[in-house]
Amino acid sequence: MNRDKVISVKNLSKKFGEFIAVDRISFEVERGEIFGFLGANGAGKTTAMRMLCGLSYPTSGSGTVAGYDIMTQGEEIKRHIGYMSQRFSLYEDLTVWENIRLYAGIYGLNRRQTLRRTVELLDRLQFRSEIRTRVGSLPLGWKQKLAFSVATLHRPEVVFLDEPTGGVDPVTRRQFWELIYEAAAAGTTVFVTTHYMDEAEYCSRVSIMVDGQIRALDTPTLLKQQFAAKSMDEVFRTLARDAKRGE
Amino acid sequence: MNFSNAIEIKGLTKRYGPVVALDRIRLEVRRGELFGLIGPDGAGKTTLFRLLTTLIDPDEGQASVNGMDTATEYRNIRKTIGYMPGRFSLYPDLTVDENLAFFAALFGTNLRDSHDLIDPIYRQIKPFRTRRAGKLSGGMKQKLALCCALIHRPSVLFLDEPTTGVDAVSRSEFWDMLAELKAKGISILVSTPYMDEANRCDRIALINEGKVLGIDTPQGIVSGFNAPLFALHGDDMFGLLKAARCYAGVRTCYPFGQTHHLVTESGFNAVRFIETLSAEGFSAIELYPVEAGIEDVFIQRMENESGQSHIG
Numbered sequence: 001m002n003r004d005k006v007i008s009v010k011n012l013s014k015k016f017g018e019f020i021a022v023d024r025i026s027f028e029v030e031r032g033e034i035f036g037f038l039g040a041n042g043a044g045k046t047t048a049m050r051m052l053c054g055l056s057y058p059t060s061g062s063g064t065v066a067g068y069d070i071m072t073q074g075e076e077i078k079r080h081i082g083y084m085s086q087r088f089s090l091y092e093d094l095t096v097w098e099n100i101r102l103y104a105g106i107y108g109l110n111r112r113q114t115l116r117r118t119v120e121l122l123d124r125l126q127f128r129s130e131i132r133t134r135v136g137s138l139p140l141g142w143k144q145k146l147a148f149s150v151a152t153l154h155r156p157e158v159v160f161l162d163e164p165t166g167g168v169d170p171v172t173r174r175q176f177w178e179l180i181y182e183a184a185a186a187g188t189t190v191f192v193t194t195h196y197m198d199e200a201e202y203c204s205r206v207s208i209m210v211d212g213q214i215r216a217l218d219t220p221t222l223l224k225q226q227f228a229a230k231s232m233d234e235v236f237r238t239l240a241r242d243a244k245r246g247e
Numbered sequence: 248m249n250f251s252n253a254i255e256i257k258g259l260t261k262r263y264g265p266v267v268a269l270d271r272i273r274l275e276v277r278r279g280e281l282f283g284l285i286g287p288d289g290a291g292k293t294t295l296f297r298l299l300t301t302l303i304d305p306d307e308g309q310a311s312v313n314g315m316d317t318a319t320e321y322r323n324i325r326k327t328i329g330y331m332p333g334r335f336s337l338y339p340d341l342t343v344d345e346n347l348a349f350f351a352a353l354f355g356t357n358l359r360d361s362h363d364l365i366d367p368i369y370r371q372i373k374p375f376r377t378r379r380a381g382k383l384s385g386g387m388k389q390k391l392a393l394c395c396a397l398i399h400r401p402s403v404l405f406l407d408e409p410t411t412g413v414d415a416v417s418r419s420e421f422w423d424m425l426a427e428l429k430a431k432g433i434s435i436l437v438s439t440p441y442m443d444e445a446n447r448c449d450r451i452a453l454i455n456e457g458k459v460l461g462i463d464t465p466q467g468i469v470s471g472f473n474a475p476l477f478a479l480h481g482d483d484m485f486g487l488l489k490a491a492r493c494y495a496g497v498r499t500c501y502p503f504g505q506t507h508h509l510v511t512e513s514g515f516n517a518v519r520f521i522e523t524l525s526a527e528g529f530s531a532i533e534l535y536p537v538e539a540g541i542e543d544v545f546i547q548r549m550e551n552e553s554g555q556s557h558i559g
Contacts, residue, residue: 040414041386140289166412167440169287169455170542173551174501181485196441197415198504218507231505233415240416 004031006158006189007052009063010068010101012127014047014056023212024061029158034180034190036105036200039209045193048209054078054159066157079108082151082159086166089147092136096127099135100150107154121149141172148179158189165196177202197233208236211245253278253403253434254299257307261294268294270457271308276403276436281429284438285541291457292331292438296407299436300330312403326354329401333394333408339381343372343391346380347398354399364431365394368424386417393424404428406437410444422447435458442541453545460548465541470541473548474498475515478506481524481532490527494520501546508543509534 007029014022022044029035039045050056052065054077066080087116090099100121104114125145135143144164152159161180161233165173177199184190184204192203200220202204207217216223216239220232229235254276256452261269267289276282284292286430297303299310301321311316312324347369351357358365372390375383380391389409396404411420423445429435437448445451446465453460453468461468479500481487488507491500496515500507521532 041417042384113264140287163412165355167288167408169290169549170442170545171501172287177502178488185485195412195414195418199503201504202502235417237419240414 005011005029005064006031006033007035007063007191009052009065010061012048012051012058012061012063012070014044014051015059015201020053020212022058023213025209025214027207027214027217029189031189031190032184032187033204034184034192034202036203036206037169037193037209038200038206038236038242039193042245043209043240043243044212045209049160049162049193052077053083059155061183079154080157082156084147084151084159084164085162085172086164086168088162090135090150091142093134095132096146097131099146102154103150103153109154117153120144121153125149141175144168144172144176145179148176148183152183154186158191159183161190161192163193163195165194165199173199197231197236200232200236206232208239210239210243215239251278252276252528253280253314254282254310254436256299256308256310257297259295259298259305259310260307261291261298261303261305267457269298269305272457272459274452274459274462276434277450278434279429279432280449281425281437281447283445283451284436284454285440285442285445285451285545286438286454287440289456291456291549292454293407295454296330296332296405296436296438301325301404326399327401327504328403329396329399330405330407331407331409333398333411334402335388337380337388337392337395340379343376343383346391346395350398356399358398361400364397364400364428367427368397368409369394374420374449386413389413389421392497399430402433404433404435404437406435408438408440409522410439410441418444431455442545445541453541453543455545455549455552458552460545460552468541468544469539472544474547475511475513476516476537476539476543477509477511477534478503479509479532479534480506480538482530487524487529487532490524490529493525499550501545503542506537510543512548 010026011023011024012022012123013020025048037045051070052057054074057074065077068076068080100118101114122131145242165176180190203220205219206223207214223235227235227238229238252275256272256274259269259272272295286292298305299312299317301317301324304318312435313327315324317324334496355389368390372387375387380388383391410421425435427438448465449470450464452462477485479491488500488502491497491507491509496512498510500509517534521534524532
């Protein structure tokens with residue numbers, strides 16, 4: 001396995017009966033990249049994400065995620081990735097410590113690893129005094145930092161962020177992206193979806209899905225050149241306008 | 248009836264236990280206006296909608312819709328308003344047409360009476376008219392919900408985050424539909440967490456943590472930004488962000504899409520700033536003045552409100 005390719009998929013397809021939700025997508029994500037995964041509603045993003053996270057098997061194609069075969073090793077993939085979304089990340093009724101312990105257990109960390117990483121995490125976030133605080137009463141920015149840290153508690157090869165900043169205020173949204181930058185600089189690979197086009201500019205590379213296919217994939221700078229556009233918003237609109245499938 | 252305001256809100260406060268969801272809100276929506284409530288999750292937008300649609304009562308203050316008090320004249324208010332909640336709330340087991348017929352029956356009307364209003368939207372979901380609402384895609388559900396909210400020809404329309412989670416192109420199409428409804432004389436109060444949608448509104452209120460941070464036209468809000476603002480670009484964007492923040496004369500620096508935005512003190516010297524960064528090893532630095540956007544204003548007002556810098 002190539003250690004530098006954390007995700008590598010070729011001609012990945014998913015059919016539901018006659019409907020081709022994902023149509024032969026191919027791409028690679030390198031270690032430490034921030035990979036932006038964009039698409040119009042109904043383009044097949046969620047279906048593709050589910051396959052990459054080991055939640056559903058492709059109809060055809062091949063590839064690996066975190067070194068495991070996407071066609072056969074879904075369970076292994078699930079254990080070696082991190083996942084966070086705006087809608088679901090932490091349990092609001094549990095304390096900071098209870099949330100950490102719960103996720104450590106789910107990811108199969110032993111007692112000693114759990115304790116060591118909890119201390120590390122709390123120190124890094126300067127969170128020690130909040131260990132017994134109920135997560136529901138934390139400010140949103142803190143909650144997001146904690147959610148991201150918990151999603152990467154088991155040191156996954158790649159962390160999937162599904163619209164992590166949806167509905168978040170402009171200050172917290174930017175703080176979260178700085179967290180992503182820092183994690184990526186430290187070697188974490190980040191796979192992220194968003195509807196905020198300014199956030200597409202922060203990615204190392206961006207892919208844009210339309211009607212089940214990846215229609216564009218490059219750095220934001222080169223995509224803007226390719227489509228003679230001023231912003232990623234313009235690139236996205238140019239591509240999404242041609243969508244036949246709609247929703 | 249003769250009243251110029253579709254909605255009037257005075258000193259409205261709502262608490263949930265120790266949490267102040269809405270803190271002495273005051274605003275007016277004029278007749279025929281497309282008014283946007285712009286703010287993130289937890290700002291109090293949904294609570295405000297629930298108060299105005301007479302589903303809950305305030306702890307303090309008073310509100311009226313079409314000149315009728317929400318506390319005492321709720322029965323009459325409900326006949327004249329349309330409400331599309333943030334969460335899909337139609338009957339998933341009924342088909343598209345059955346849902347429409349059901350809501351028409353509830354209001355004692357029929358589809359023919361509101362045909363001109365609904366048809367431009369209904370046409371887009373007509374191919375799925377026999378499909379159960381629960382089996383529709385997100386965008387289709389949204390269009391059906393809008394049709395149902397319009398079925399009794401309301402004069403005021405309440406739309407709670409109709410574009411959340413919707414891609415940039417579909418969002419733009421939805422705002423086109425709202426512009427058409429406004430042209431037919433309907434007053435609209437619509438909420439959104441997407442700051443870029445503010446420009447589609449006649450007037451907006453910026454709202455955060457239960458407080459109104461400002462009410463004006465989008466242009467008025469933007470021109471209220473009262474500090475020098477620059478865009479900064481260079482080769483190492485993340486490094487540049489951190490370096491800029493350490494520079495005296497820079498009040499804040501935060502990422503803004505392709506560039507960083509730099510809010511400066513009055514004595515800021517741009518030439519010296521670039522020289523310093525170059526000396527620190529940064530290359531291809533560009534710095535130029537820019538006009539503030541809604542998000543810049545929102546960030547500035549959030550900081551003024553809390554009396555501290557959250558960012559940079």
